[in-house]
Amino acid sequence: MDSTFFDSKRPWSRYKDFLLKSYLEPYIPKVASLKRPILIVDCFAGMGRFKDGEEGSPLIIADAIQRWSEKLDVNITGEFIEANSEIFGSLQQSLEEFHDFCTPRLGTFDETLIDLEKQAKRNTVFLYVDPYTVKGLRFERMKKVFDQISKSSSSVEVLMNFNIPIFMRWALAALKRLNEMPDSEELEPEADDPNETVERRILSEIAGGDYWISIASNDNLSFSEKIDEFLNAYVCKLRESFKYVCSYPVKEKYRHQVPKYVMLFATGHPDGILLMNDFMCKARREFVEQHFAVNHLFDTTPEEEIVEQSELRNEILNTLNQFSSPRNRKAVGLKILLNGFVTRVTLGEIKKEISAMIKDDLVFSSTGKSRINDTVLLSTTPFE
Template sequence: MKCGGRKIGHKANKSFFEKKRQWSKRKDTILECYLPPYLTKIATQKAPILIVDAFAGPGKFGDGELGSPQIICQSVEIALSKGLSVNVSVMCIESEEELFKDLTKSIESFSFATANHGEFGDYIDEIERQAKNHSVFLYVDPWTVEGLEWERMDRVFQHLNISNMSIEILLNFNAPSFVRRGLAALKLSIPESDPDIEDAEEIDAPFATPPSIERLNLVVSGDWWKTILSSTANFSSKVLDMTEGVCSRLSKRFKEVCYSPIKAQPHHTIPKYFLIFASRHPDALILMNDQMVKSRKTLAELAKPKEPTLFEMRPTDLVPDIETLPEVILKYVSKPTQRGIVILNIIRECFGQFAHKDIRGCIEQMLKDGKLRSETGKVRINDNVKIFAARKSN
C-alpha cells in the first residue's frame, strides 16, 4: 500500500545499521548521558537493577559507532568498576536473526548482559516478574511503531501502583509513522512527504504488513487515535496530538511524563520522532531533563559556525533563547510558591531546554534585580523557600 506516492517501512534491517544517522546519535547520546547518574542514584534504593533494551539491533553500526546495547553495557561496566552497590543485569532483545547473531557477539564480553532472540512482547512475562523486586529501566526504541503493544507493557507499569519499586521508560514514539499508517488504515488522504519539513527516509521502504485499525489499537490501547486522525487538523498537528495522547495514557501510571521532539534536520518542522520519558519521581524528571540539555549542547557545539557571527545562527531547537526564561518563571510565581516547585513546573513545560542549574541561577538573578521576592527576604535561598513576583511600584 502506498502513502502519498511512497511506501512506509516498519522494521530496520541490517542495511539500516551500516551508518549511524545524526538523529539516531541524539537519542543514544541522551541514553549515554542519563545512565551514569541514573545508576548511581537508583542504587541508593538498594534493589537490583534491570535495564531492558527492547529493540536492541546488532550492538554496533557498520561505521564503528556504538549502538544502544554497547552504550548500556559500557555504562554499567563503568558503574560497577566504581563500586556500584547493587547488582545490574541488562536484557537486550532483537527479533531479526542476522542482527541477533551480531548482537550476541557484540555483548558476549559483558557477564551481566544477555542477548535474547524474539519480540519485545515475548519477554514481558520475565520483565514483569523481575519488576516485583528490581528497579527497571526500559529503553524502547522500535523502528516505527511495530512491536509495541500497550496492554502488555502496562503489565509492567502496573507495578507502580502495587509496589514501591522504581520503573522508568525512555520511549521512541515515531508519531509521523503512526499517523501515516493510521490514515492509510482509515482510507484517508495521506500528505506527500516534503523533505524541506521532514525526513522521508523511512517512507521509501515497503510495508512489511498492511496497516490495520486493529493493530494500531493494540499499539496505543484503544481506538482513541481515530478521532485525532479523522479531524480537519493538518498533518503536523495530528503528529503532535498523537504524541500528547500517548503521554496522557502514560500519565495514568507515571507521575512525571514529558517528551522531547527529535528532528532529522534542525530546519524540519515535523520531528523524526519523539522521545518520551516517564518516571514516578520528580528527581528522575530533573535528571533526564539535564541530560537532554547536555546532549543538545554537545550537538549544538558541533553545529557552531567555523567563523564567529554577530547573531546566533543555530536554530532554537539546538540553542534555546535563555532570554525567554525570566518570562517563563514569572508564569509560576503569581502567588508564593516554593522554589523547587517553580523549577519543576518550568522543566515540565520546557523539557530538555533549560538545565536545573540555569533555572535556579535565573531565579537568583531575578531576586537580585528585585523582579522576584522570597518569603525570607533573602537572595540566597533553598528549594523549600517560597518566591513570588515583586509588585510593580506606581
C-alpha cells in the same frame, strides 16, 4: 526489516544514543541509594555493535553497568532482548566480555514482558525501548507491565523511541486519506514499510485507544500538526502509568516539519525528569548549533530557540503565583518545565534566574538570601 540498518549509524540515531548514555550516568548512582538491585533492559537490543564499529545501545548500557559496578556496592545487571536469531548471534558476541552481568535473550519484547513483571518485584528497573517498527509497541501490553512494575518496584523508568510519522502515515492510509501526505523527503522510514496497510485495530492497539482516528481525520490539521496532536495524546496515555513524561522530537534538518522519531521519557520521580530535561536541552542546542551560525557576528539562531530573560522571569513569577503557599526552587523549576519549557531551559538556568530575581527584589526567599539551596522557600511577596 531493513537489512542495511546495522551497516552504519544514521546521523539522527546519535541523539537517542546521547540521551541514553548521558542519562544512565547520573541514573545508576542515584537509584543505587534505594539499595535494591538495578536491572536495565534493552527491549529491542540489535547487534550490539554496528558493522562500521560504532557502539549500539547494548554496548552503551554494558559499559555503564561495568563502570558503576566497580564503584557501587549494589548489584547492577542488564538484559538484552532480540527477536531475530541472526542478529542475536552478533549480540551475543558483542556482549561476550560483559557476560558476568549482561544477559542476551532470544525472544520478543512481548514474550519477555511477563518475566519482567516478576523481576521487577526485586529490582529497580530502567527500560530502553528502541524498536525498528512501531508495530512492536502495543500500548495495553506495555501498560500492564509498567503498572505492574510500578506496583511492585520502587522505581521504573522508560526511555522510548516512537516513530510517530510512520504511525500517522499508516493512520491516514487506514482512513483512506493518503492524499493528505506531504510529498516530502522528510518522511523516509527506516524499517517500516510506509505503503503497508495496517488495520485500524492494530493502530488502536499501538496507540492504546482509537483517539488517533479523530486526530488523523481532522481537516483543520496539517500532517505535522497531526503528529504534534498525536504526541500530546500519547503522552497523556503514558501519564496514566507515570507521573512525569517528556518528549524530544528528533529531526534530520532544522527546517524539517516532520521529525524522524520522537524520544519519550517516562518516570515516577521528579529528579528523573529534571535530569533528562538537561540532556534533552543539550541535544537540542547542539542540533541548533549545527544548523545555525551561533556565536558568530550575526547569530542566525531562530527566535523560538532562545528563551529571553523576560520570558523566563514572567514564567517564574506566574508559577510562584499559581501556588497557594511558598515553594522551594526545585518545585518551581519542575512546574515551569512541565508547563512547556522541557528541552528549552535547564534547571540550572532556572535556578540562576531565581537568584538574580531575589537580588532584584522580584522574588523573596525564606532566608532573605539570594544564594539558596533547594529547601529554601520562595514567594513573590516578602516573608514576615
